[in-house]
Amino acid sequence: xxxxxxxxxAFGLPTLQRLAAHxxxxxxxxxxxxxxxxxxxxxxxxxxxxxxxxxxxLTLIKPEKVNDPAVIDxxxxxxxxxxxxxxxxxxxxxxxxxxxxxxNLHASLLPxxxxxxxxxxxxLAGDSLTGNSVITLADRMDAGLVLGQTTRSLTxxxxxxxxxxxxxxxxxxxxxxxxxxxxxGTLSAMHQDESMVTQAAKLSRADSWVDFHRPARECLRRIxxxxxxxxxxxxxxxxxxxxPMAEFKVLRxxxxxxxxxxxxxxxxxxxxxxxxxxxxCGGDTWLRVVELQPPGKRPMTWEQFARGHRLTPILDIRSSxxxxxxxxxxxxx
Numbered sequence: 001x002x003x004x005x006x007x008x009x010a011f012g013l014p015t016l017q018r019l020a021a022h023x024x025x026x027x028x029x030x031x032x033x034x035x036x037x038x039x040x041x042x043x044x045x046x047x048x049x050x051x052x053x054x055x056x057x058l059t060l061i062k063p064e065k066v067n068d069p070a071v072i073d074x075x076x077x078x079x080x081x082x083x084x085x086x087x088x089x090x091x092x093x094x095x096x097x098x099x100x101x102x103x104n105l106h107a108s109l110l111p112x113x114x115x116x117x118x119x120x121x122x123x124l125a126g127d128s129l130t131g132n133s134v135i136t137l138a139d140r141m142d143a144g145l146v147l148g149q150t151t152r153s154l155t156x157x158x159x160x161x162x163x164x165x166x167x168x169x170x171x172x173x174x175x176x177x178x179x180x181x182x183x184x185g186t187l188s189a190m191h192q193d194e195s196m197v198t199q200a201a202k203l204s205r206a207d208s209w210v211d212f213h214r215p216a217r218e219c220l221r222r223i224x225x226x227x228x229x230x231x232x233x234x235x236x237x238x239x240x241x242x243x244p245m246a247e248f249k250v251l252r253x254x255x256x257x258x259x260x261x262x263x264x265x266x267x268x269x270x271x272x273x274x275x276x277x278x279x280x281c282g283g284d285t286w287l288r289v290v291e292l293q294p295p296g297k298r299p300m301t302w303e304q305f306a307r308g309h310r311l312t313p314i315l316d317i318r319s320s321x322x323x324x325x326x327x328x329x330x331x332x333x
Contacts, residue, residue: 001081001135001179002026010046011168012086014323015105018057018172019084023179026078028061029066030088050259067093071291075217076100081178085137086171097137101182105175106133107167109149111192113200114142119167120160121200123225130154130163132170134178134330136189145189148178156220158228159252216255216285223250233320235271238312246309247320251299252291259283268318272311277302279317 002024005016008031019025028051036043044052051058056172063071066088068248072252083102090158092102108118111132115121122130131151136144150170154163194310208230210222223232228251256278270289271278277289288304 001183002079004075004078004080004083005047006083006088006092007047008089009087011107011164012105012166012171013046013050015084015086015171016047016050018176022305023175025058026080027061027075029061029063029075029088030254031060032064035203037296040144040299054259063090063325066090068095072096082182082301084175084179084233086302091141092137094139100138100317103134103147103175103178104137104144105140105171107164107181108200109133110135110142110146113195113198115200115201118200119164120203120310121198123154123158123160123163124221126221127314128154129223131169132167132174134174134218134320143192146192147181147187149172150174156224157252159170159224175221181243190314197247203230206321208232209323210234210250211319211325212279212317213282214243215283216279216287219279219281220253220255222254227251234317235320236311236315236317238315245311245315246294248292248294249279250289251294252289253279253287255289256286263314265314267312270315270317272306272315274303275307277306 003019004027005013005019005025005031007016016028024220028047030045032049033042033044035041048060048062052062061071061074065071067090075096081101083100085102085104088110106118107130108114108122109131110127111122112127119130129151131149133146134148135142135146138144148262150173152166152170178187203226207226210232212219226232231249233247233249236246261278263271265271267280267282269280279287279289281287291299291301292305293299294305
């Protein structure tokens, strides 16, 4: 098939690779290069970078505004059989889409989790199942007809980054199947149940909080659901000295039982012996820190971190970004 691909984020990269290998991709439309990093160097999108490195023969279009008349004329003049849209970052207008078979790959089981951060939203909510949906494009975000879906179970050990990669890898087969059915005239479409719609809001650094007064399972979902971005940064300090003793991002945790000889602790306190790394959470529940990342350093295990720092036996631990309703003082665990 002759295709046009619209995408910017890494989520769509496995699908683009498959399409470029098996179809005639007439053009790839992506966002313009943007400043990134401390130096503000102009950086291409992951999609543009892959095209530069691995498929320089593909026509690359980087419009500031995809709905400008000149861009519309350029893309529509390609007369593709279908357009595939994945994490593009701009809304395609009716004029651009008129008369075109265009599909979108979205990382949720629509109508659940329409919006910008569906992977994180599913994890934060404690969903047991998620997946991908291929839909038609509609005026309202992610409200199109469902053309196909795949599912994947959610487990406590997954981080959002890992789930992102798994769902991205599931995308090519689903998109290929929808395109095949379209080509053979066997494609069916299903309306979304509007009564079941939930919204996945865009995340920001203000969401980088965790409240250790909540039960351990809630804290685990929040830590894993926001790793690697925006991430959960924590500050540790001695109960007798409020100055920070250690700062790091918590990357991975696991549920843990109470220590055999449990000292008197409050929620949000950390037992620091190298073989522990235990955080007391609400409801007399515990988490064990499995992996963390100090500022400017590589990820490491709790044991590696503890061996390299002189820590008191018990530390107060709090997120660098306070929770919206952070308790005053400590509540007993």
